[in-house]
Amino acid sequence: MWKTILRRFLIMIPEVIVLSILVFLLAKAMPGDPFTGSINPKADPAQIHHLMKINGLYDPWYQQYWNWVVHLFHGNLGNSYQYQEPVTRLIGGRAANTLWLALFTMILTYAFALPMGVYAGRHEGKLPDTIIRVYTYVTYCIPFFVILVIGIWIFGYVLGWFPTTGSISSDATGWLHTFGSRFYHILLPGLLGALFGTVNIVQYLRSEVIDSKHSDYVRTARSKGVPSKDIYRHHIFRNSLLPIAAFAGYSITGLLNGSIFTETVFSYPGMGLLFVNSISYRDYTVITALVLIYGILNLIGTLLSDIILSIVDPRIRIQ
Amino acid sequence: METASNFLNIKDVSTAFKINGQYYDAISHINLQVQHDEILAIVGESGCGKSTLATTIMGLHDPAETKISGEVDFEGTDLLKLDEKGYNQFRGAKIGMIFQDPLSALNPLKRIEEQISEVMDYHTDLSAEDKHNRVIELLNQVGIVNPQRTARQFPHELSGGMRQRVIIAIAIACKPDLIIADEPTTALDVTIQAQILDVLRDIQKENHAGIILITHDLGVVAETADRVAVMYAGQIVEQGTAEQVFNTPEHPYTRSLLRSMPQRDNENDDLYVIKGNVPSLQKMPAKGDRFAPRIPWVPAEAHEENPTMHEVAPGHEVRCTCYKHFQFPDEQGSVTV
Numbered sequence: 001m002w003k004t005i006l007r008r009f010l011i012m013i014p015e016v017i018v019l020s021i022l023v024f025l026l027a028k029a030m031p032g033d034p035f036t037g038s039i040n041p042k043a044d045p046a047q048i049h050h051l052m053k054i055n056g057l058y059d060p061w062y063q064q065y066w067n068w069v070v071h072l073f074h075g076n077l078g079n080s081y082q083y084q085e086p087v088t089r090l091i092g093g094r095a096a097n098t099l100w101l102a103l104f105t106m107i108l109t110y111a112f113a114l115p116m117g118v119y120a121g122r123h124e125g126k127l128p129d130t131i132i133r134v135y136t137y138v139t140y141c142i143p144f145f146v147i148l149v150i151g152i153w154i155f156g157y158v159l160g161w162f163p164t165t166g167s168i169s170s171d172a173t174g175w176l177h178t179f180g181s182r183f184y185h186i187l188l189p190g191l192l193g194a195l196f197g198t199v200n201i202v203q204y205l206r207s208e209v210i211d212s213k214h215s216d217y218v219r220t221a222r223s224k225g226v227p228s229k230d231i232y233r234h235h236i237f238r239n240s241l242l243p244i245a246a247f248a249g250y251s252i253t254g255l256l257n258g259s260i261f262t263e264t265v266f267s268y269p270g271m272g273l274l275f276v277n278s279i280s281y282r283d284y285t286v287i288t289a290l291v292l293i294y295g296i297l298n299l300i301g302t303l304l305s306d307i308i309l310s311i312v313d314p315r316i317r318i319q
Numbered sequence: 320m321e322t323a324s325n326f327l328n329i330k331d332v333s334t335a336f337k338i339n340g341q342y343y344d345a346i347s348h349i350n351l352q353v354q355h356d357e358i359l360a361i362v363g364e365s366g367c368g369k370s371t372l373a374t375t376i377m378g379l380h381d382p383a384e385t386k387i388s389g390e391v392d393f394e395g396t397d398l399l400k401l402d403e404k405g406y407n408q409f410r411g412a413k414i415g416m417i418f419q420d421p422l423s424a425l426n427p428l429k430r431i432e433e434q435i436s437e438v439m440d441y442h443t444d445l446s447a448e449d450k451h452n453r454v455i456e457l458l459n460q461v462g463i464v465n466p467q468r469t470a471r472q473f474p475h476e477l478s479g480g481m482r483q484r485v486i487i488a489i490a491i492a493c494k495p496d497l498i499i500a501d502e503p504t505t506a507l508d509v510t511i512q513a514q515i516l517d518v519l520r521d522i523q524k525e526n527h528a529g530i531i532l533i534t535h536d537l538g539v540v541a542e543t544a545d546r547v548a549v550m551y552a553g554q555i556v557e558q559g560t561a562e563q564v565f566n567t568p569e570h571p572y573t574r575s576l577l578r579s580m581p582q583r584d585n586e587n588d589d590l591y592v593i594k595g596n597v598p599s600l601q602k603m604p605a606k607g608d609r610f611a612p613r614i615p616w617v618p619a620e621a622h623e624e625n626p627t628m629h630e631v632a633p634g635h636e637v638r639c640t641c642y643k644h645f646q647f648p649d650e651q652g653s654v655t656v
Binding site: 215216217219220221222223224225226227228234235238239312313314315 | 377379403404406407408409410411412414415416418420423424425426427428429437438441442473475486489490
């Protein structure tokens with residue numbers, strides 16, 4: 001199995017290189033230059049040309065790309081134009097917030113989805129199954145940001161149970177209080193994210209359970225005299241989890257992408273909110289860095305999916 | 320045919336499936352007996368209800384979608400009256416089943432050893448070590464060359480023939496009295512077929528089990544069976560010893576089946592073809608001989624209105640009286656009633 005993982009990891013390297021070239025070229029293709037807005041507008045154009053020249057911006061693209069990559073490996077992604085701060089520091093703090101929220105959402109999602117999916121599949125056609133299906137269809141039909149806005153309105157404003165902005169209250173002191181306050185702030189966005197995220201998993205799992213239920217190996221197990229409860233536990237559950245496992249890695253990236261909505265609606269200071277703000281302020285260095293990070297996270301997500309799948313499914317391990 | 324050694328007595332069993340809210344008989348009024356040390360072959364073309372009969376005996380039907388009547392007397396217990404829990408005492412322990420498709424009948428995610436020992440988990444008190452030894456012994460018995468290695472493998476690492484051997488090992492793990500083999504050789508190539516049939520016969524000799532062998536392959540039947548029951552459209556149309564059915568077939572369907580087998584001495588002739596199809600469940604005629612539409616040259620008067628079984632020789636029974644008047648169109652003499 002380690003061979004599979006290693007092989008899969010090696011495949012990722014050219015993917016990252018291609019991704020970085022694409023991101024770099026797209027950034028280059030964006031209009032404008034980095035100096036026009038940041039120095040005195042009355043400056044002599046010759047002066048700007050001089051700056052461009054000493055900063056290597058007239059070099060051929062591969063030369064510039066190479067410089068960029070070298071800086072990248074030194075942890076230097078440039079300065080944000082808007083915040084006048086190194087991009088790495090800017091993203092660093094927010095990445096932790098986003099990861100924290102994404103992780104919490106994912107745990108909640110699976111905690112809801114797995115029992116619901118298995119239950120619906122097992123009791124196919126009965127009332128609880130119908131209720132779960134109606135829930136998934138309805139939720140699936142509503143755009144995610146609408147769910148967020150409705151959720152924030154009901155639980156944040158009308159009922160006032162949860163904070164509606166930020167990641168921590170300003171008066172939080174001490175370890176426990178800080179932790180509690182952070183948790184309190186991600187509770188509602190996490191729950192709403194999970195509410196939306198469960199839909200796909202429940203639907204997948206439900207139909208997988210129904211498929212497995214009628215499969216030949218389940219019939220074999222029944223003819224061995226295995227009680228129905230154990231058939232679900234030992235045979236149906238694990239086989240039905242295969243596509244979900246394949247999904248798991250991608251769902252991590254899905255959550256990070258979803259964080260763009262969640263963080264914007266909740267004004268939660270994470271990478272998603274930073275991304276949206278950077279786009280509206282044309283903060284090119286930040287956008288480039290974030291696109292690269294999101295891209296790499298996507299690649300890691302697919303890598304994770306493949307690894308998880310090779311753990312749970314013996315058939316796809318490379319010998 | 321009722322003797323003391325019949326440990327399985329199937330009496331008047333019908334199984335009906337629900338299609339669009341209505342029940343249709345897939346098998347109707349089946350009577351069969353199985354003895355120890357006997358191979359009973361059930362023969363018929365696709366869709367005649369052979370597998371339905373097998374799954375009915377095993378109790379594998381969803382009670383919400385099927386209606387089963389009659390009695391399956393297994394060593395004094397009517398299996399059809401058992402609940403799921405009671406049935407599980409028999410399945411795997413006293414009745415073993417071998418399935419048609421070895422490629423999908425094993426759980427792809429479990430090692431072979433786990434899948435074989437699972438049946439012992441529920442029916443024996445063996446220790447883990449004893450179970451392991453028994454697994455190796457079983458794999459040996461079904462003719463697997465390197466049992467230690469195979470036990471550790473996953474189903475996808477085995478060939479079709481080996482998987483079928485594993486399935487047989489599962490079915491015989493608890494030395495059942497009855498083994499139901501539902502087309503055990505259909506998915507395998509011919510050389511493997513012969514080996515699998517040998518394995519089955521050896522096991523039967525060793526355990527004194529009764530075997531119900533379900534197949535559409537008359538060659539397999541001729542090679543292995545002691546007694547034969549021919550099924551058509553959910554009914555048994557003829558049953559008797561293998562010699563009786565093969566040497567003096569009576570029912571038009573049996574005769575047509577045998578005639579449609581390739582023979583060495585007439586290999587230049589065209590094969591005989593039974594025209595038409597088995598009627599679908601919804602279109603099954605309520606009355607009359609169900610085979611009549613496929614032998615249209617036999618006058619309607621030759622068939623009984625409600626065909627019953629007639630004993631033509633000790634232990635040899637045929638449904639409907641039409642057999643007395645049946646001739647193939649190319650045979651000499653005219654059909655008279």
